[in-house]
Amino acid sequence: MTADALAELSRRLPDLRLLTEAGDLEHYGRDWTRRWTPAPLAIALPASIEEVQGIMRWANENKVAIVPSGGRTGLSGGAVAAHGELVLSLARMNRVLGFDAVDRTLTVQPGIALEAVHGAAREHGLIYPVDFAARGSCSIGGNIATNAGGIRVIRYGNTREWIAGLKVVAGNGELLDLNRGLIKNSSGYDFRQLVIGSEGTLGIVVEATLRLADPPQPSQVMLLALPDMDALMQVFALFRARLSLQAFEFFTDMALKHVLAHGAQRAIDGEHPYYVVTEFDAPDERAQEAALTAFEQGVEQGLISDGVIAQSDAQAAALWRLREGITESLAPHKPYKNDISVRISAVPAFLQEIQSLLTREYPDIEVVWFGHIGDGNLHINVLKPDTLSDADFIAQCEHVTKLLAQTLQRHGGSISAEHGIGLVKRAYLESTRSAAEIALMRGVKSVFDPNGILNPGKLFA
Amino acid sequence: MTADALAELSRRLPDLRLLTEAGDLEHYGRDWTRRWTPAPLAIALPASIEEVQGIMRWANENKVAIVPSGGRTGLSGGAVAAHGELVLSLARMNRVLGFDAVDRTLTVQPGIALEAVHGAAREHGLIYPVDFAARGSCSIGGNIATNAGGIRVIRYGNTREWIAGLKVVAGNGELLDLNRGLIKNSSGYDFRQLVIGSEGTLGIVVEATLRLADPPQPSQVMLLALPDMDALMQVFALFRARLSLQAFEFFTDMALKHVLAHGAQRAIDGEHPYYVVTEFDAPDERAQEAALTAFEQGVEQGLISDGVIAQSDAQAAALWRLREGITESLAPHKPYKNDISVRISAVPAFLQEIQSLLTREYPDIEVVWFGHIGDGNLHINVLKPDTLSDADFIAQCEHVTKLLAQTLQRHGGSISAEHGIGLVKRAYLESTRSAAEIALMRGVKSVFDPNGILNPGKLFA
Numbered sequence: 078m079t080a081d082a083l084a085e086l087s088r089r090l091p092d093l094r095l096l097t098e099a100g101d102l103e104h105y106g107r108d109w110t111r112r113w114t115p116a117p118l119a120i121a122l123p124a125s126i127e128e129v130q131g132i133m134r135w136a137n138e139n140k141v142a143i144v145p146s147g148g149r150t151g152l153s154g155g156a157v158a159a160h161g162e163l164v165l166s167l168a169r170m171n172r173v174l175g176f177d178a179v180d181r182t183l184t185v186q187p188g189i190a191l192e193a194v195h196g197a198a199r200e201h202g203l204i205y206p207v208d209f210a211a212r213g214s215c216s217i218g219g220n221i222a223t224n225a226g227g228i229r230v231i232r233y234g235n236t237r238e239w240i241a242g243l244k245v246v247a248g249n250g251e252l253l254d255l256n257r258g259l260i261k262n263s264s265g266y267d268f269r270q271l272v273i274g275s276e277g278t279l280g281i282v283v284e285a286t287l288r289l290a291d292p293p294q295p296s297q298v299m300l301l302a303l304p305d306m307d308a309l310m311q312v313f314a315l316f317r318a319r320l321s322l323q324a325f326e327f328f329t330d331m332a333l334k335h336v337l338a339h340g341a342q343r344a345i346d347g348e349h350p351y352y353v354v355t356e357f358d359a360p361d362e363r364a365q366e367a368a369l370t371a372f373e374q375g376v377e378q379g380l381i382s383d384g385v386i387a388q389s390d391a392q393a394a395a396l397w398r399l400r401e402g403i404t405e406s407l408a409p410h411k412p413y414k415n416d417i418s419v420r421i422s423a424v425p426a427f428l429q430e431i432q433s434l435l436t437r438e439y440p441d442i443e444v445v446w447f448g449h450i451g452d453g454n455l456h457i458n459v460l461k462p463d464t465l466s467d468a469d470f471i472a473q474c475e476h477v478t479k480l481l482a483q484t485l486q487r488h489g490g491s492i493s494a495e496h497g498i499g500l501v502k503r504a505y506l507e508s509t510r511s512a513a514e515i516a517l518m519r520g521v522k523s524v525f526d527p528n529g530i531l532n533p534g535k536l537f538a
Numbered sequence: 539m540t541a542d543a544l545a546e547l548s549r550r551l552p553d554l555r556l557l558t559e560a561g562d563l564e565h566y567g568r569d570w571t572r573r574w575t576p577a578p579l580a581i582a583l584p585a586s587i588e589e590v591q592g593i594m595r596w597a598n599e600n601k602v603a604i605v606p607s608g609g610r611t612g613l614s615g616g617a618v619a620a621h622g623e624l625v626l627s628l629a630r631m632n633r634v635l636g637f638d639a640v641d642r643t644l645t646v647q648p649g650i651a652l653e654a655v656h657g658a659a660r661e662h663g664l665i666y667p668v669d670f671a672a673r674g675s676c677s678i679g680g681n682i683a684t685n686a687g688g689i690r691v692i693r694y695g696n697t698r699e700w701i702a703g704l705k706v707v708a709g710n711g712e713l714l715d716l717n718r719g720l721i722k723n724s725s726g727y728d729f730r731q732l733v734i735g736s737e738g739t740l741g742i743v744v745e746a747t748l749r750l751a752d753p754p755q756p757s758q759v760m761l762l763a764l765p766d767m768d769a770l771m772q773v774f775a776l777f778r779a780r781l782s783l784q785a786f787e788f789f790t791d792m793a794l795k796h797v798l799a800h801g802a803q804r805a806i807d808g809e810h811p812y813y814v815v816t817e818f819d820a821p822d823e824r825a826q827e828a829a830l831t832a833f834e835q836g837v838e839q840g841l842i843s844d845g846v847i848a849q850s851d852a853q854a855a856a857l858w859r860l861r862e863g864i865t866e867s868l869a870p871h872k873p874y875k876n877d878i879s880v881r882i883s884a885v886p887a888f889l890q891e892i893q894s895l896l897t898r899e900y901p902d903i904e905v906v907w908f909g910h911i912g913d914g915n916l917h918i919n920v921l922k923p924d925t926l927s928d929a930d931f932i933a934q935c936e937h938v939t940k941l942l943a944q945t946l947q948r949h950g951g952s953i954s955a956e957h958g959i960g961l962v963k964r965a966y967l968e969s970t971r972s973a974a975e976i977a978l979m980r981g982v983k984s985v986f987d988p989n990g991i992l993n994p995g996k997l998f999a
Contacts, residue, residue, distance in 0.1 A: 179883035251974035261955035264970040270731035422640035494722035509725040513712035520985030
């Protein structure tokens with residue numbers, strides 16, 4: 078039957094590239110999570126919106142599940158195909174379609190890498206300000222599907238803020254041309270905003286018009302060492318009050334250990350439990366003096382133990398590498414990841430509570446913390462000990478995540494700050510969204526995707 | 539039957555304030571549009587979320603239509619109750635509930651006036667940057683229902699950008715606590731964004747958490763006179779390239795005539811067809827010189843005929859009054875209003891086309907133009923001649939609006955930039971949204987409001 082269906086798809090779309098080799102199925106069937114064994118039916122690589130629509134019509138008629146797929150750098154299993162789905166990869170639809178200097182927008186296909194978007198914006202003297210470590214591999218379509226955040230949210234907000242228009246093939250096969258680059262458009266429900274962050278369960282983004290911004294002012298990068306966790310939010314308040322922050326990222330000594338072992342260079346001597354990398358506007362002497370004043374006040378108040386300010390672009394890059402290299406340095410340890418958030422005001426009390434929770438629940442397991450603390454977003458990476466099987470390790474982590482979800486719920490937080498729910502956090506969605514909200518989500522899903530073919534099992538079972 | 543239902547509502551919610559006097563029905567049954575005769579069943583003025591939920595449960599059981607109602611300054615009939623609906627006025631729920639200095643958020647009830655929000659933010663040294671002329675009367679709940687824009691969009695975006703959390707009683711009576719002030723929250727569909735701009739058809743906003751911003755830098759206000767319409771977007775480009783704009787508003791000599799007749803003071807002598815009021819950051823001499831340079835270049839290139847720069851706060855206010863006083867000055871002429879937008883890049887071609895359309899179609903009728911041209915948003919006010927009956931006048935305007943909608947569709951624009959669709963533009967929704975989108979809107983509406991009791995007839999019939 079599925080072979081018949083595939084043959085039928087090829088008949089309808091004779092130019093459609095379809096892959097069925099075992100190696101391709103494995104390659105395209107998984108994302109950066111490694112928990113599920115890829116088992117897709119086949120991989121479709123459409124080259125046009127028409128082919129995407131053709132696939133969706135065929136899938137609706139044949140009740141074949143579709144997994145939309147971009148750079149597959151996701152960390153929540155949103156692009157995993159483990160149950161005979163057709164992977165609809167947008168990898169071939171990866172071009173810049175247009176730039177408009179008056180609107181200051183860039184129109185792109187969804188498969189383009191974030192880094193290529195950055196480059197295209199720079200060619201016109203502008204920037205696309207969403208940025209994070211996976212920039213070279215992740216696709217803009219995937220960024221939109223998870224409302225990707227990253228390291229500049231404190232200045233520029235999430236992906237949501239930068240989408241002026243979206244073309245989307247809905248689950249029912251209809252092509253929607255949403256908002257079309259308008260700045261003001263109060264004409265009914267903003268489905269553009271609904272699709273952003275919907276993890277491929279409502280429709281497939283087939284084109285995006287991105288807003289661009291002026292490049293930021295010249296900036297400086299500083300690395301700070303902090304004596305304890307209490308200092309973290311106080312230093313943030315100190316710096317935010319005096320400087321125009323572009324980023325404010327933190328990590329622990331454990332994170333530093335791994336990134337140094339992975340080849341990064343130590344910038345501050347001695348042992349310190351917490352570190353901050355911050356970047357701020359420094360167009361003139363006044364701003365540079367303000368940064369020094371903030372730093373000195375932090376030292377005087379015992380909030381900062383040591384610090385270094387980058388004296389060159391190369392040194393700035395080296396300081397950034399200490400933060401940005403963490404995820405890659407942890408990968409060999411098969412980390413179990415939590416990506417959580419609370420309101421900034423709730424961070425201190427929440428950190429206290431989960432610090433004791435994690436110490437208690439992971440007595441013999443290494444836990445690495447880092448994150449975008451200026452956004453209330455914390456990444457917890459639990460490293461698998463060699464002595465534990467994958468299954469036992471995950472079972473233990475899931476138990477702790479359940480407790481973590483309860484703590485988040487008490488603090489009004491979110492079980493997914495920027496990675497999405499996917500398969501990984503499906504069981505914990507109730508900690509962030511009420512039963513009434515989830516019921517409405519299911520209802521909306523069935524309006525856009527009446528046959529339930531789009532990314533089934535992701536977000537909710 | 540309706541009397542019985544009302545009695546039942548009073549029994550269930552004995553403290554609920556209910557008005558049924560003819561004067562109250564007329565007062566609360568209309569907004570700033572004057573096309574429909576108010577005829578509500580009664581006016582409910584709940585004082586709490588629980589009362590709103592109680593009303594919604596009762597309305598669902600008794601199949602009574604509900605018109606959510608704020609400051610009733612709307613211009614598209616979104617808050618009109620002309621068919622025996624219960625008006626649910628949020629006028630009594632108008633308090634500030636809290637301020638958080640770390641999150642930089644203000645939590646308010648929906649009935650609070652925009653101006654009161656401005657004041658509350660200023661008390662904490664911050665601003666709520668959405669602003670427009672109706673600030674003293676409009677409510678924040680209504681701002682959210684239409685995704686209100688206004689005069690600072692070019693700098694700060696629309697209302698949508700400033701909503702960190704919403705409590706909403708959905709059409710089905712469920713209380714939703716959406717996003718709860720989080721900066722990063724990728725955990726399923728962002729219903730906060732869906733509710734913003736939904737014109738009271740999906741749920742009733744009962745609480746909002748607003749993001750606040752630092753006050754802008756010291757600014758300057760300039761009035762420019764332009765020789766023709768072609769100059770408009772060129773002057774915009776000239777100023778945008780050199781200055782950090784906070785506002786860039788335009789109006790015609792016809793608009794000036796009315797606002798001067800209404801008591802505003804002339805600031806530039808002579809006859810000029812077009813005027814611009816612009817406000818821009820001017821923290822230091824460099825910025826002020828840049829403004830002068832831009833002005834002089836505009837004069838040299840024949841794009842600017844004359845100009846004046848405010849020398850005091852009082853003069854800045856006087857220049858702003860020339861733009862902000864227009865709507866009020868036109869009110870006695872019962873204007874028929876179009877509130878349309880295109881992408882900025884499409885403005886010149888679009889303006890050319892509709893200028894000849896309006897000249898042709900309104901040969902003997904005064905047409906006043908003004909708007910937020912830096913956002914691609916144009917307001918057209920057609921003034922009723924004394925010789926025409928209301929009905930004949932509206933019939934003629936509707937005919938022209940149909941042509942205008944066709945032009946907008948060709949240019950990818952919107953029939954409603956910031957006022958919403960309501961009753962006024964319902965017939966033209968198809969010019970901005972496709973049949974597939976409208977079908978999905980209806981589907982989503984029926985998920986949130988299965989009995990169709992929320993603002994029926996608004997947005998779509």
